Amino acid sequence: MEHSKNYLEKMLDETLDVIQASIGLLSILQREGQDIGKALERHNNKLIERGWEYNMNCNIEKHS
Numbered sequence: 058m059e060h061s062k063n064y065l066e067k068m069l070d071e072t073l074d075v076i077q078a079s080i081g082l083l084s085i086l087q088r089e090g091q092d093i094g095k096a097l098e099r100h101n102n103k104l105i106e107r108g109w110e111y112n113m114n115c116n117i118e119k120h121s
Contacts, residue, residue, distance in 0.1 A: 080117070087119075 060068075087093050
């Protein structure tokens with residue numbers, strides 16, 4: 058499927074907006090006592106069980 062450069066740039070911008078909102082929600086959940094590391098481990102295990110394979114890695118570090 059071929060898309061214009063402008064379309065792909067808009068799609069990338071929207072994807073980054075979703076990531077920004079998700080990180081904000083994760084921050085709120087962490088402040089409420091949720092263990093984000095354990096949740097990520099559970100989620101990754103679920104994906105692996107469904108046959109997903111990793112093709113990239115994203116590291117999230119907490120800043121004080």
